[in-house]
Amino acid sequence: MKFLILLIMIALIKCQKLSDGWGIVGDPLLHVRPCEGDITLVYVTGLSPAEENQYSLRIGGEFPKNTKMQVKFDSGANVTLFPILGDPVSARIRTLDEPNSFEIKFFQKGKDLALRVKGVTIGQVPYLKSLVINTIEYCKNATTGYLDRLIQGNRNTAESTAERTESAAKVVDTTCGKRQVLHTGLIVNGQPTKPGDWPWHAALYVLELSSLKYICGGTLLSKSMVLTAAHCVTIRGVPRVASSLSVVLGKYNLIGGDIATQEREVQEIIVHESFEFRHLNEDIALVRLKSEAIFDEYVQPACLWSVDSYNRLPPGRMYGTVVGWGFDNSDTLTPQLQQVKLPKVSEVNCIRSNPLFFSRLLTDHKFCAGYTNGTSACNGDSGGGFMIFVPDESGASGDVPGSWHVRGIVSMSVSRTDGPICNPNYYGLFTDVAKFRGWVSRHL
Numbered sequence: 001m002k003f004l005i006l007l008i009m010i011a012l013i014k015c016q017k018l019s020d021g022w023g024i025v026g027d028p029l030l031h032v033r034p035c036e037g038d039i040t041l042v043y044v045t046g047l048s049p050a051e052e053n054q055y056s057l058r059i060g061g062e063f064p065k066n067t068k069m070q071v072k073f074d075s076g077a078n079v080t081l082f083p084i085l086g087d088p089v090s091a092r093i094r095t096l097d098e099p100n101s102f103e104i105k106f107f108q109k110g111k112d113l114a115l116r117v118k119g120v121t122i123g124q125v126p127y128l129k130s131l132v133i134n135t136i137e138y139c140k141n142a143t144t145g146y147l148d149r150l151i152q153g154n155r156n157t158a159e160s161t162a163e164r165t166e167s168a169a170k171v172v173d174t175t176c177g178k179r180q181v182l183h184t185g186l187i188v189n190g191q192p193t194k195p196g197d198w199p200w201h202a203a204l205y206v207l208e209l210s211s212l213k214y215i216c217g218g219t220l221l222s223k224s225m226v227l228t229a230a231h232c233v234t235i236r237g238v239p240r241v242a243s244s245l246s247v248v249l250g251k252y253n254l255i256g257g258d259i260a261t262q263e264r265e266v267q268e269i270i271v272h273e274s275f276e277f278r279h280l281n282e283d284i285a286l287v288r289l290k291s292e293a294i295f296d297e298y299v300q301p302a303c304l305w306s307v308d309s310y311n312r313l314p315p316g317r318m319y320g321t322v323v324g325w326g327f328d329n330s331d332t333l334t335p336q337l338q339q340v341k342l343p344k345v346s347e348v349n350c351i352r353s354n355p356l357f358f359s360r361l362l363t364d365h366k367f368c369a370g371y372t373n374g375t376s377a378c379n380g381d382s383g384g385g386f387m388i389f390v391p392d393e394s395g396a397s398g399d400v401p402g403s404w405h406v407r408g409i410v411s412m413s414v415s416r417t418d419g420p421i422c423n424p425n426y427y428g429l430f431t432d433v434a435k436f437r438g439w440v441s442r443h444l
Helices: 002-013 307-311 347-353 355-361 433-443
Strands: 029-032 039-044 054-063 068-073 077-082 091-095 101-106 110-119 128-133 201-208 211-220 225-228 245-249 262-271 285-289 319-324 338-345 366-369 385-391 402-413 428-432
Touching: 039 128, 054 128, 068 110, 077 091, 077 101, 201 225, 211 245, 211 385, 211 402, 225 402, 225 433, 245 285, 319 402, 347 355, 347 366, 366 402, 402 433, 428 433
Parallel strands: none
Antiparallel strands: 029 039, 039 054, 054 110, 068 101, 068 128, 077 110, 091 101, 201 211, 201 245, 211 225, 225 285, 245 262, 262 285, 319 338, 319 385, 338 366, 366 428, 385 402, 402 428
């Protein structure tokens, strides 16, 4: 208890008077008991992204000389012993061969023990998994994940969610995201779709040596604007020449004839001004068509994600559908348009799956989605949309009327070690369209 009182006193001492009328009293403290017994975790909120994945752990009790503790965490950790109320530390710590495990040995009799635990990867909290004291386990049913919702990461940009502006009003369209061709039967993940299932999906081609080469997917938002990834329409961050690109709408077969395609030349390429090609930050762009698309059974616009879209979703996990002529199990592009339904994944679970990759590239303007079982955005295309079905009636589920809204853009994934092809056993990263609604609306 003395340890907890000390921390609260420190918080009070940190109070900094900013004016005669008010002041700030430290950072809020969270106390958790991750295991049974006298084991307490203390977490300070509001720290920087590099520091917020740390906490203090107090193990209460009296420990005779030569007492041994074995402490294990569920991920990489940096552990430091520190004194309580000025008393000297009576133990030493060393790393064990077993991953994420440490041994603490008392060289003299001691009372209580305090550890400072910090994750080795930014944004990833190492949770206590096991605590063995002199061969007895004191943390059999450890609780984990309780700090994940407090990890805020880098949040450098915010945008108003107000939607009744003149520019936003142009986006609102009650007919967007509606299929005009109705099919019966379910479509299985990784299997061909049917013509007209995804009438807003666009195919981007580039002119190379007098022939057109397919490069990326996109999402039709209006009669003259296609949403795609910035890396699809740039070369090392510099926009391609507009005349070198071509957009085909209503396409179903990658090679061969289609029922009713519309090919359009490109008038303008609009790349987000903060696009950074090395890490694919702000990976979003718009392609303006030279001539307007004609809406029919096989060409229709998708809806742009909004706050109202989220409010109308049924409760539960968020799923989106990615479509395209992506790589199949034989590492070849599929001849017909494919679809795959993927869950949106939390930042913490995403980083845990591959800390070296995702901790460097996942930002607050991206989100993670997919599975780690071979079903991923590899089945789709870069630049294509992460499409979410939003019911017309708030909270409705099942076979109900609704529309398809573009929430994300396929951006990047972990590459395989044997070639420049994405690895379907890892999650994919998507540009979060919700964070760019204002930017898109200004150009529509």
